[in-house]
Amino acid sequence: MTIHVQKPGLLTTLQDSGRYGYQQYGVIVSGAMDRFAHKTANLLVGNEETEASLEITIIGPALYFETPALISICGSDLSPKIDGMPVPLWRPVYIKAGATVQFGSSREGCRCYLAVSGGIDVPRQMNSYSTYLRAGLGGFQGRALKENDRLSIKPITKLGAKMMERLGGNARDAAFGSVSWRVSFELMPAYEANPEIRVIPGAQYPLFDPASLENLFATEFKVQPQSDRMGYRLAGKPIHMREPKEMLSEPVTFGTVQVPPDGNLIVLMADRQTTGGYPKVAQVISADLPLLAQAQIGSSIRFRLVDLREAQEAYLMTELNLNFLKKSIQMHFI
Structure with a gap:
């Protein structure tokens, strides 16, 4: 075959x-x-x-x-x-x-x-x-x-x-x-051309200045042509820390939102490295990673801050939907 x-x-x-x-x-x-x-x-x-x-x-x-x-x-x-x-x-x-x-x-x-x-x-x-x-x-x-x-x-x-x-x-x-x-559309992520992406605070979230954090959730960011499977580079209002800080490399994961010195966000994707030394302002919740994965070059992205409980509930709902789909297919054809 x-x-x-x-x-x-x-x-x-x-x-x-x-x-x-x-x-x-x-x-x-x-x-x-x-x-x-x-x-x-x-x-x-x-x-x-x-x-x-x-x-x-x-x-x-x-x-x-x-x-x-x-x-x-x-x-x-x-x-x-x-x-x-x-x-x-x-x-x-x-x-x-x-x-x-x-x-x-x-x-x-x-x-x-x-x-x-x-x-x-x-x-x-x-x-x-x-x-x-x-x-x-x-x-x-x-x-x-x-x-x-x-x-x-x-x-x-x-x-x-x-x-x-x-x-x-x-x-x-x-x-x-x-x-x-x-x-059913009810079981699927809410795919759209310019998605709203939910995030929880990153490890260095408290170290960013209030104006930058306000911009993070009040403005749009565009996916840049340099984006690939390793990471999405976003253009928008720069995000800055309260004061410069040297950091040791720390573990990163799918959806980690890093902030390099120029203040332009990088969202790490499937082919991300294992560790990173840039400060992490946010983490995309697991349930919204598919929305980010489907964002095209030039798409506008907005971030919305949620708490850990909402992130966990969204993850569990995704897993329940997949399990429901699996059982439904088995019942339909067996």
């Missing part, structure tokens, strides 16, 4: 939930930028949430399926089509052998995730399938996909086989078949 990469797209890599347990050795976590979309795509094809998916950025690939498969595409709308017909997002899709999935440019957001039932057959490295491009680690040969790559698909899951059998009947004479339902 093979997928032939006819066009690689702008940046298409294999990602999973991340490479944990090795940060003490300087190995970064990496993983999917929008983990809600990544996990949901896997659940919709009967995979475990930890299976690898293709993270597709801004301009997508053309993928020729040499055998039938069960796929799902979640995240931003990159205008996917199968043999010229629009593909519905956020639902399982049966694709016939000989059909091609093609992506256009982004209609909204900047990343989508394509999962295949069974998963892409690549070796785990340090207990993860995730690609870390700078180190050539993980994924498909440690790099982004290239033209004429061939991706092997692992055996389909039992749940995936049942889904595929049922959806195959919906295809009839078309190149693919799907279902009439999709993941």
Whole structure:
């Protein structure tokens, strides 16, 4: 079972939930930028949430399926089509052998995730399938996909086989078949072009001057072209400490908001380093990381301060929604 990469797209890599347990050795976590979309795509094809998916950025690939498969595409709308017909997002899709999935440019957001039932057959490295491009680690040969790559698909899951059998009947004479339902908007993050991002205070929050903290929550910040999977650089009113302070490097994580000497914010993302020496004014809550991951270059971002309890409740709600989705799919197809 093979997928032939006819066009690689702008940046298409294999990602999973991340490479944990090795940060003490300087190995970064990496993983999917929008983990809600990544996990949901896997659940919709009967995979475990930890299976690898293709993270597709801004301009997508053309993928020729040499055998039938069960796929799902979640995240931003990159205008996917199968043999010229629009593909519905956020639902399982049966694709016939000989059909091609093609992506256009982004209609909204900047990343989508394509999962295949069974998963892409690549070796785990340090207990993860995730690609870390700078180190050539993980994924498909440690790099982004290239033209004429061939991706092997692992055996389909039992749940995936049942889904595929049922959806195959919906295809009839078309190149693919799907279902009439999709993941409810009520279960999804509140994706939007210019998101409001909730944060809790960072470790050095009290050391920033009051005027800067007021600007942090009262003004907008724009995502700059220098942004990538390692971090988003934001332009807006500079944020300054009460007085300059030398700091030792400290642990950082996905969503840490750092303030370098020029006062322009950097939000660390999936490929962030393991430690950082810039003061940390805030930390994006886990539930809002998908919103940040889908922000395009030029998007405006506003921050809203919340307490730890709201952050924890939002995280638990996200996990409950994913669990509800998983159970619902199992009940529907078993």
